[in-house]
Amino acid sequence: xxxxxxxxxxxxKEDTTAFQRVKSIIGGTYDGETARDIADRALVAxxxxxxxxxxxADDGFVEKTSDPTSGATLYLRSWQSLVLEQARDIADQTxxxxxxxxxxxxxxxxxxxxxxxxxxxxxxxxxxxxxxxxEMIRTWKTTERNLSFAKVALxxxxxxxxxxxxxxx
Numbered sequence: 001x002x003x004x005x006x007x008x009x010x011x012x013k014e015d016t017t018a019f020q021r022v023k024s025i026i027g028g029t030y031d032g033e034t035a036r037d038i039a040d041r042a043l044v045a046x047x048x049x050x051x052x053x054x055x056x057a058d059d060g061f062v063e064k065t066s067d068p069t070s071g072a073t074l075y076l077r078s079w080q081s082l083v084l085e086q087a088r089d090i091a092d093q094t095x096x097x098x099x100x101x102x103x104x105x106x107x108x109x110x111x112x113x114x115x116x117x118x119x120x121x122x123x124x125x126x127x128x129x130x131x132x133x134x135e136m137i138r139t140w141k142t143t144e145r146n147l148s149f150a151k152v153a154l155x156x157x158x159x160x161x162x163x164x165x166x167x168x169x
Contacts, residue, residue: 001083009043012043013043015169018042018044018048018049018052019052019055020115021042021043021044022038022039022042022044022049022053022056023052023056023061024042025038025041025042026038026053026061026062026075026077027077028077029075029076029077030076031076032065032067032074032075032076033072033074033075033076034067034072034073034074034075034132035050035053035075036047036049038053038075053075056075057075060078060080060081061078061081062075062076062078063075063076063077063078063079064078072078083126083148083149083152084152086149086152086153086155087131087149087150087152087153087155088153088156090149090150090153091153091154091156091157091160093100094153096154096157096158096161099150099153099154100154101158102150103147103150103151105155106143106146106147106150107147109143110140110143110144113136113139113140113143116136117136120140121140121144122140122144125137135168
């Protein structure tokens, strides 16, 4: 009897290209992995993985860094591509008016945190001897991150509107 994992891997390999598998693996890699590790998980040869990773790095989807211990090249998902992907998802799921409303709500929430703590950012709390409320700090940081994504989504939406108007002119 065949191992279920082996069957799933074989189906994945049959249904996708080597490039798709490498991109899928690196899409969830944030700490950096070697081409060999990515190749093993993507079911491709190391040289194939390295070639596709280099192409993805040229496109800005992947960042390269060096392992401080071994000096090996490590590949990881670039933060720019992650932010752009998140922003596109938000823009696709939300109309401009709702998105603008949510941006304003998050700005108000952040102002509330600033007024409550007397500091400009959650990172400043430790320096200000303000009593720590871990849940509030976590919520503040999450709100800041979400606001950043939403602002990029709004900018993408507005840029798309401009391009559409120019194409129609």
